[in-house]
Amino acid sequence: MNHLDKLEAQSVYILREAYREFKNLCMLWSIGKDSTVLLWLARKAFFGHVPIPLVHIDTHYKIPEMITYRDRVALEWNLNMIYGENRAALDGRQTFPDGNTDRLVCCRHLKSEALKRTLSGEWPRYRMDHELKRYVPDDKREPFTGVIVGVRADEEGSRSKERYFSPRDSANSWDVGDQPPEFWNQFKTDFAPGTHVRIHPLLDWTELNIWEYIEREQIPIVSLYFNQGDGTRYRSLGCAPCTNPIESPSRTVREIIEELESGLLTNVAERSGRAQDKEDGGLETLRRDGYM
Amino acid sequence: MNIVIVGHVDHGKSTVIGRLLADTGSLPEGRLEAVRESCLRNSRPFEYAFLLDALKDEQAQGITIDTARCFFKTASRDYIIIDAPGHIEFLKNMISGASRAEAALLVIDANEGIRENSKRHGHMVAMLGVRQVTVLVNKMDLVGYSEEAFEKLKAEYTAYLRQIDVEPVSFIPVSAREGDNIAESSELMPWHDGPTVLGQLDLFTTGRELHEKPFRLPVQDIYKFTSSGDDRRIVAGTIEAGTIRNGEEVLFLPSGKRSHIASIESFNTPRKESVSAGEPTGFTLSTQIYIRPGEIMVRPGDPQPEVGTRFRANIFWVGRVPMSKEKEYKLKLGTARATVRLAEIVNTLDAAELNLSRGKQQLDCRDVGECIFETTRPIAFDLASRNETTGRFVIVDNYEIAGGGIVLENLSGGETLLERHIRERERHWETGSVPTSDRERVNRHRSKFIVITGPPGTGKRALSRELENMLFRNGCSTYYLGMATMEHGIDSDLRVNEKNVEERLRRLGELARIMTDAGMIFITAIDDADDYDIATLKLLNDPHEILVVTVSRNDLQNAEPDLHLEEISDLVEAIEQIADLLTLREIIVDYQI
Numbered sequence: 066m067n068h069l070d071k072l073e074a075q076s077v078y079i080l081r082e083a084y085r086e087f088k089n090l091c092m093l094w095s096i097g098k099d100s101t102v103l104l105w106l107a108r109k110a111f112f113g114h115v116p117i118p119l120v121h122i123d124t125h126y127k128i129p130e131m132i133t134y135r136d137r138v139a140l141e142w143n144l145n146m147i148y149g150e151n152r153a154a155l156d157g158r159q160t161f162p163d164g165n166t167d168r169l170v171c172c173r174h175l176k177s178e179a180l181k182r183t184l185s186g187e188w189p190r191y192r193m194d195h196e197l198k199r200y201v202p203d204d205k206r207e208p209f210t211g212v213i214v215g216v217r218a219d220e221e222g223s224r225s226k227e228r229y230f231s232p233r234d235s236a237n238s239w240d241v242g243d244q245p246p247e248f249w250n251q252f253k254t255d256f257a258p259g260t261h262v263r264i265h266p267l268l269d270w271t272e273l274n275i276w277e278y279i280e281r282e283q284i285p286i287v288s289l290y291f292n293q294g295d296g297t298r299y300r301s302l303g304c305a306p307c308t309n310p311i312e313s314p315s316r317t318v319r320e321i322i323e324e325l326e327s328g329l330l331t332n333v334a335e336r337s338g339r340a341q342d343k344e345d346g347g348l349e350t351l352r353r354d355g356y357m
Numbered sequence: 358m359n360i361v362i363v364g365h366v367d368h369g370k371s372t373v374i375g376r377l378l379a380d381t382g383s384l385p386e387g388r389l390e391a392v393r394e395s396c397l398r399n400s401r402p403f404e405y406a407f408l409l410d411a412l413k414d415e416q417a418q419g420i421t422i423d424t425a426r427c428f429f430k431t432a433s434r435d436y437i438i439i440d441a442p443g444h445i446e447f448l449k450n451m452i453s454g455a456s457r458a459e460a461a462l463l464v465i466d467a468n469e470g471i472r473e474n475s476k477r478h479g480h481m482v483a484m485l486g487v488r489q490v491t492v493l494v495n496k497m498d499l500v501g502y503s504e505e506a507f508e509k510l511k512a513e514y515t516a517y518l519r520q521i522d523v524e525p526v527s528f529i530p531v532s533a534r535e536g537d538n539i540a541e542s543s544e545l546m547p548w549h550d551g552p553t554v555l556g557q558l559d560l561f562t563t564g565r566e567l568h569e570k571p572f573r574l575p576v577q578d579i580y581k582f583t584s585s586g587d588d589r590r591i592v593a594g595t596i597e598a599g600t601i602r603n604g605e606e607v608l609f610l611p612s613g614k615r616s617h618i619a620s621i622e623s624f625n626t627p628r629k630e631s632v633s634a635g636e637p638t639g640f641t642l643s644t645q646i647y648i649r650p651g652e653i654m655v656r657p658g659d660p661q662p663e664v665g666t667r668f669r670a671n672i673f674w675v676g677r678v679p680m681s682k683e684k685e686y687k688l689k690l691g692t693a694r695a696t697v698r699l700a701e702i703v704n705t706l707d708a709a710e711l712n713l714s715r716g717k718q719q720l721d722c723r724d725v726g727e728c729i730f731e732t733t734r735p736i737a738f739d740l741a742s743r744n745e746t747t748g749r750f751v752i753v754d755n756y757e758i759a760g761g762g763i764v765l766e767n768l769s770g771g772e773t774l775l776e777r778h779i780r781e782r783e784r785h786w787e788t789g790s791v792p793t794s795d796r797e798r799v800n801r802h803r804s805k806f807i808v809i810t811g812p813p814g815t816g817k818r819a820l821s822r823e824l825e826n827m828l829f830r831n832g833c834s835t836y837y838l839g840m841a842t843m844e845h846g847i848d849s850d851l852r853v854n855e856k857n858v859e860e861r862l863r864r865l866g867e868l869a870r871i872m873t874d875a876g877m878i879f880i881t882a883i884d885d886a887d888d889y890d891i892a893t894l895k896l897l898n899d900p901h902e903i904l905v906v907t908v909s910r911n912d913l914q915n916a917e918p919d920l921h922l923e924e925i926s927d928l929v930e931a932i933e934q935i936a937d938l939l940t941l942r943e944i945i946v947d948y949q950i
Contacts, residue, residue, distance in 0.1 A: 066635050068358075068435040077637040078577070078595050085578045085650060112591055112639060113624045114582045143585065218426040225425040228453070246449040246675060248456045248485075248751050248761040251689050255756040269437055271428050282625060328382075 076266035080110040086254035087211030094119040100215035118145040124175035126304040134287040146193035149183025307340040364464035365474040366443035372533040375405025380540035383429035449675040460489035460561040468499040498532040567634035571659035572599030575691035591639040597746040600633040610737035613914040616642040651693035653737040665769025676759025680720040690750035695732040703727040796876035804873040810886040811908030816925040817882035835878040866897025873901035
């Protein structure tokens with residue numbers, strides 16, 4: 066088995082373990098390359114099916130191609146697709162694009178808060194109706210106790226110390242200094258009432274591994290990652306107002322792999338196009354607060 | 358390849374990795390400068406370790422608290438380097454890191470010499486099954502790059518490793534701070550003719566020997582996605598050892614059921630004819646047999662795993678609360694879960710001095726020892742010496758993994774926990790003054806515990822209720838107990854999301870013991886009972902008798918049911934068969950519909 070085979074095997078094992086142990090399980094799908102690979106791995110683990118609901122937090126500022134792609138794939142792959150949002154902040158214009166908050170507060174409103182309340186079931190969820198081919202309010206409101214997330218350890222310092230199964234208390238906070246042990250292939254699958262577990266099947270993957278796997282499996286990826294002729298492409302996807310493309314000639318998956326291997330991008334952080342990371346405390350502060 | 362780096366606190370693990378990343382150009386360019394700048398600002402000397410200690414707490418304390426992963430690539434392969442904390446307080450984090458490594462770098466400070474955790478980590482790495490260990494003698498700059506100092510330390514530590522049966526791959530003298538023998542050979546130590554650290558990494562081998570071992574697939578789950586229009590019933594899991602081909606016969610343990618592989622299933626790959634160790638896979642079987650997650654699928658002709666309830670193991674404990682003999686714990690071995698008790702502490706080991714001590718009554722945090730464990734239900738496992746991956750386990754205490762161990766010996770065959778419990782129970786059993794013979798005379802029948810079992814939805818409940826009704830109309834003292842009654846009554850304290858199968862079974866058996874003692878014909882219907890369930894109920898109901906009726910499918914491998922009904926097409930006819938059997942066995946005298 067080569068390195069990609071081993072990564073795939075580990076991720077599939079983790080996904081099956083999560084599916085076996087958690088009654089109310091969901092998987093976050095940000096539409097980006099990592100969580101799309103994760104979705105593909107779920108199809109690997111469950112022999113073509115995805116028996117786990119997918120949750121997307123729609124900030125309504127996402128780049129429009131992302132939403133089109135999300136709904137197309139959801140219908141094609143017969144996904145149990147759910148989205149949630151922060152209706153109050155959007156209606157009250159408590160966002161950065163409205164000019165009423167800074168970027169970090171906007172992230173907290175439209176992402177962290179929306180995510181927390183969607184997972185807990187306090188705020189409405191919308192589910193893709195495959196007959197009607199549109200979203201309808203979801204009547205299932207039980208909290209999700211297991212949440213599968215596509216974070217990678219190489220993305221940034223605090224993520225490098227994550228566990229595969231990482232508990233969060235009811236306030237969603239993460240105690241980095243006192244994480245549960247994981248010995249061999251045995252993970253934390255028992256949890257006290259009121260707590261939930263984040264599951265990270267992609268921890269050991271690097272950005273390059275992700276692209277190599279996309280190439281090997283021919284996974285359909287949203288076109289924003291590729292240069293469409295203007296010499297730029299997105300390397301990391303987010304909300305339109307806070308995400309900028311990088312300069313890059315890569316038009317195909319192969320060209321992205323070559324670009325990454327050439328070392329041309331080693332000096333540029335993967336999330337360098339994400340403006341919120343550069344504000345006070347950045348990603349680690351957001352993450353302690355429940356951000357993915 | 359996963360490599361873990363271990364050793365005593367401050368001996369320079371993070372520095373070795375920082376240097377390795379810097380010297381192989383694996384860092385984003387800004388990173389090195391940013392850390393240098395921040396050191397300058399805070400007027401502290403720059404250290405390569407700061408590159409890794411990413412979290413705020415760690416920067417403040419200058420120690421690694423949790424394991425971190427670092428990624429880099431050489432021409433020959435991808436590496437994940439796991440930086441494990443050296444501080445004793447964070448032993449559970451060190452074990453978490455080391456347990457998923459294929460090789461270990463053990464760092465010892467040349468100046469400070471062998472310290473407590475140099476030994477403890479060496480011992481732990483061996484126990485966790487990491488077979489390739491290279492020792493880095495670090496901070497050679499502080500001892501003047503002296504060959505003599507290096508050789509002395511090497512001899513001393515080799516002697517220690519020999520005691521715990523570890524044969525190190527190599528010893529490398531390095532100075533991580535100065536970059537000697539990390540990526541490039543050091544000119545200051547021309548006497549060292551071995552590889553650099555970077556060279557050594559590429560020399561570690563990945564285990565192909567797992568393919569040659571007897572086939573083992575711990576069953577992780579059984580899938581049937583009928584609602585998505587898929588009729589395949591797939592037995593899923595990751596192969597821990599060996600290879601298997603399409604069409605081969607397979608055996609599941611501990612249930613003892615057999616079948617043949619009808620197909621090897623996968624998504625987005627060419628059709629597979631065989632699968633080997635390390636691969637996550639799935640099979641459909643040629644016959645519909647009922648198996649549970651947690652069983653081990655093996656090849657009948659291979660050396661077999663052990664099956665039992667009592668074993669001797671080497672264990673390390675990292676729980677906040679000591680491990681005690683008074684408590685029940687959850688055991689996770691492969692994909693199996695079982696209720697387990699600590700039966701005996703044979704000895705505990707001081708890993709630094711290798712002294713054994715006896716007579717401890719509990720395992721305290723960070724204790725390592727040899728213990729005897731007992732599970733309530735039989736499980737399948739291997740001895741770690743024969744098959745590591747199916748010979749190790751963890752113990753969960755209060756929702757958290759609190760210990761781990763490797764199986765040394767199967768001790769099953771003696772009195773089980775259940776047998777001991779029943780012996781004690783019977784010794785204390787308090788009866789009234791009505792003798793059984795009087796009850797039988799008045800009732801005009803003997804007592805019996807009737808268990809009707811089979812797959813869900815086969816009419817077991819209707820049969821049980823009608824049986825109760827008919828027996829009652831015939832003057833019998835009888836009672837049907839529904840499982841919902843148990844769930845919402847006696848069992849209402851058992852949390853639903855924990856399966857608590859053992860405890861539910863025990864309570865049912867205890868109840869049967871009382872009802873049969875009261876002279877009744879006590880009837881219940883349970884889904885999919887296996888040999889173990891029946892044996893347990895039988896034991897618990899002892900000294901009274903049990904009668905087992907299987908419906909639709911007989912899942913019992915060892916015991917024969919008293920009666921097997923292919924299907925219940927006619928209730929009256931089915932009841933007549935049971936009544937005939939009761940008459941034949943002289944439980945009831947006669948019976949009329």
